[in-house]
Amino acid sequence: MTDIGLTPGPAAPSALSGQTPVSVPASGPAPASDTADLKPSLRRTWRFVMRHWRRHWGLVLAIVLATTLAAVLEIILPVFAGKLVDALSHTQTLGRDAVLDLALTALGSMVGLGIGMMVLRICVFTGLTVLTPRMMTDAALETFRRVQRLSTDWHANTFVGSTVRKIGRGSWGFDELNDAILLAMLPSCAVLVGAVVMFALHWSLLGAVVLAGAVIYVTVTVTLSLRYVAPYATRSNRWDSRMSAVMADAIGCNAVVKGFGAEEREEHRLERVQTGWRRRTRATWFRGTRSALVQQLMLVMLHAGIVGLVVWFWWQGLASAGDLTLALTAYGVIHAHLSDIGHHIRTFQRAMNDLEDMAVLSDWPLEVEDRAGAPDLPRPRGEIRFERVSFTYPAQQRTVYRDFSLTIPAGQRVGLVGPSGSGKTTFIKLVQRLYDVQAGAVLLDDTDVRTVTQASLRRQIAIVQQEPLLFHRSLADNIRYARPDASMAEVEAAAALAHADVFIRRLPEGYATPVGERGVKLSGGERQRVALARAFLADAPLLILDEATSSLDSESEAMIQDAMERLMQGRTTLVVAHRLSTIRSLDRILVFDQGMIREDGDHDTLMRMSDGLYRRLVDRQNGGLIEG
Numbered sequence: 001m002t003d004i005g006l007t008p009g010p011a012a013p014s015a016l017s018g019q020t021p022v023s024v025p026a027s028g029p030a031p032a033s034d035t036a037d038l039k040p041s042l043r044r045t046w047r048f049v050m051r052h053w054r055r056h057w058g059l060v061l062a063i064v065l066a067t068t069l070a071a072v073l074e075i076i077l078p079v080f081a082g083k084l085v086d087a088l089s090h091t092q093t094l095g096r097d098a099v100l101d102l103a104l105t106a107l108g109s110m111v112g113l114g115i116g117m118m119v120l121r122i123c124v125f126t127g128l129t130v131l132t133p134r135m136m137t138d139a140a141l142e143t144f145r146r147v148q149r150l151s152t153d154w155h156a157n158t159f160v161g162s163t164v165r166k167i168g169r170g171s172w173g174f175d176e177l178n179d180a181i182l183l184a185m186l187p188s189c190a191v192l193v194g195a196v197v198m199f200a201l202h203w204s205l206l207g208a209v210v211l212a213g214a215v216i217y218v219t220v221t222v223t224l225s226l227r228y229v230a231p232y233a234t235r236s237n238r239w240d241s242r243m244s245a246v247m248a249d250a251i252g253c254n255a256v257v258k259g260f261g262a263e264e265r266e267e268h269r270l271e272r273v274q275t276g277w278r279r280r281t282r283a284t285w286f287r288g289t290r291s292a293l294v295q296q297l298m299l300v301m302l303h304a305g306i307v308g309l310v311v312w313f314w315w316q317g318l319a320s321a322g323d324l325t326l327a328l329t330a331y332g333v334i335h336a337h338l339s340d341i342g343h344h345i346r347t348f349q350r351a352m353n354d355l356e357d358m359a360v361l362s363d364w365p366l367e368v369e370d371r372a373g374a375p376d377l378p379r380p381r382g383e384i385r386f387e388r389v390s391f392t393y394p395a396q397q398r399t400v401y402r403d404f405s406l407t408i409p410a411g412q413r414v415g416l417v418g419p420s421g422s423g424k425t426t427f428i429k430l431v432q433r434l435y436d437v438q439a440g441a442v443l444l445d446d447t448d449v450r451t452v453t454q455a456s457l458r459r460q461i462a463i464v465q466q467e468p469l470l471f472h473r474s475l476a477d478n479i480r481y482a483r484p485d486a487s488m489a490e491v492e493a494a495a496a497l498a499h500a501d502v503f504i505r506r507l508p509e510g511y512a513t514p515v516g517e518r519g520v521k522l523s524g525g526e527r528q529r530v531a532l533a534r535a536f537l538a539d540a541p542l543l544i545l546d547e548a549t550s551s552l553d554s555e556s557e558a559m560i561q562d563a564m565e566r567l568m569q570g571r572t573t574l575v576v577a578h579r580l581s582t583i584r585s586l587d588r589i590l591v592f593d594q595g596m597i598r599e600d601g602d603h604d605t606l607m608r609m610s611d612g613l614y615r616r617l618v619d620r621q622n623g624g625l626i627e628g
């Protein structure tokens with residue numbers, strides 16, 4: 001497989017909520033599948049499909065019954081065609097009136113059966129038009145629900161575009177699968193079984209030939225589809241997801257691409273993936289064509305066998321002209337179904353390939369899960385306690401915290417400082433329970449964060465991220481995200497407290513202004529103020545401020561500083577500080593170093609420690625930025 005370096009690098013540890021910073025992924029190591037430890041398999045996909053069918057079992061059963069009944073009628077039809085021919089060939093022995101009676105009865109029965117089949121098929125189609133869209137949306141919603149709750153690491157390591165593509169392709173997979181199984185394979189199987197029984201009742205030898213022919217044909221077709229074509233289709237799908245990922249990545253980072261004039265580079269990158277996709281898709285299609293040829297060959301042999309046998313029976317005086325008609329008409333029906341079975345098995349196999357990534361996503365372990373029956377966390381006073389915590393990131397060797405204990409009293413405003421990689425962001429992630437600790441406990445007031453629901457825990461924590469992410473929605477909706485039931489007056493009041501109303505009112509559409517994807521239409525300072533307004537509206541007892549590293553103009557900075565001071569009042573606050581000047585006035589400063597608290601005190605106390613780390617950091621501070 002060509003190495004085109006599509007895998008994003010290791011999880012980016014900087015953002016508090018675990019959001020991957022927007023960046024152009026570097027070319028590098030071979031693409032590791034984001035589903036590396038949870039492989040797609042036929043069994044997993046089938047279990048996933050059955051789970052969704054079971055949810056609508058009544059409707060599925062009705063469709064199965066109607067389809068089977070229609071197939072039974074279809075195979076009875078040739079019996080009356082044979083009776084009609086037999087009646088017409090006995091004109092001289094039975095007399096014209098009796099023949100007419102028999103012929104009309106046979107014809108009437110054929111018309112009746114035809115109408116019955118039509119009505120049943122309409123019922124099947126109506127059932128499917130209700131069932132399939134419901135299954136498609138249910139499955140997409142279920143997978144979306146799962147993906148939203150997957151770990152921060154999973155999100156950091158996965159391309160958004162490819163995940164969206166997998167969900168979309170999977171839900172259309174249900175459309176193909178329902179058509180292939182309920183509308184096609186099931187009636188074909190019913191017709192085949194019916195035909196074997198019918199032939200066996202007339203001539204047991206012919207029944208045996210049809211049975212053997214059908215079994216060989218279906219076995220070879222299924223084997224070819226699932227073993228010869230499907231593995232290639234899986235590879236082709238993987239490259240299809242990569243194409244979406246590459247496009248989404250480049251379009252999402254368009255500002256960076258433009259900034260470096262790298263449009264052509266991104267186009268070449270897409271072309272390289274397209275070449276990989278083309279190669280695999282061509283191989284899949286070639287294999288599909290070859291297996292279709294084998295199927296056609298088997299059908300020709302079966303046809304020759306059946307017709308030859310019936311002609312031989314007729315030659316021996318064992319079959320009438322009507323029997324011959326019955327056999328030939330029935331073969332026509334079987335032939336249509338058998339040649340369609342090949343096509344339907346290929347559709348089935350394609351649908352299963354389309355569904356397999358979705359099945360993997362919906363089975364992916366959550367890592368951090370709510371305990372069964374976990375209650376909501378009531379509003380805490382705001383004490384944070386780490387009790388002998390040990391923590392290592394999943395699949396990492398290096399331990400971040402070992403036997404780490406710390407208490408932050410309710411209402412205290414605390415600055416977290418320390419060199420890059422010293423454990424500040426991890427501390428905050430553990431408070432939010434984005435990861436579970438391996439030993440010890442993280443407590444809010446006296447409640448272990450693992451014993452309450454994650455959603456209720458995180459509702460008690462307001463966060464202003466380093467690079468606030470905004471939804472591609474209006475400013476009002478973005479602020480209201482903290483409390484969806486807030487009135488417009490409350491939204492405006494929060495914006496005023498955050499000094500955001502100043503710029504919002506100047507916009508032609510005011511609070512209704514859409515902010516662009518991830519808030520690109522706003523400046524960094526404006527995005528910060530919208531995020532602060534969101535935090536004011538959330539009114540949570542715990543506050544986390546991840547200070548922006550990018551420098552803002554002094555007016556913006558003063559406004560943000562003022563808003564932050566106000567926001568901190570009466571809340572336990574953790575400030576991840578990148579600029580030491582902003583944390584001088586906090587109640588307490590914790591200096592992290594290699595997963596330990598090296599120094600603990602207010603600014604003046606720490607500055608008095610002549611060889612202290614904090615003091616060294618302050619001394620090294622050039623232009624206001626801490627160097628890591």
Ligand SMILES: Nc1ncnc2c1ncn2[C@@H]1O[C@H](COP(=O)(O)OP(=O)(O)OP(=O)(O)O)[C@@H](O)[C@H]1O
Nearest residue numbers: 011013014393396400419420421422423424425426
């Ligand atoms: N998602 C992750 N997976 C694996 N290791 C991680 C992850 N996030 C952080 N780490 C590692 O854990 C250690 C502590 O990282 P952390 O992000 O807490 O540091 P930090 O003090 O916040 O650094 P910075 O100031 O650069 O943001 C580092 O060695 C880092 O490489």
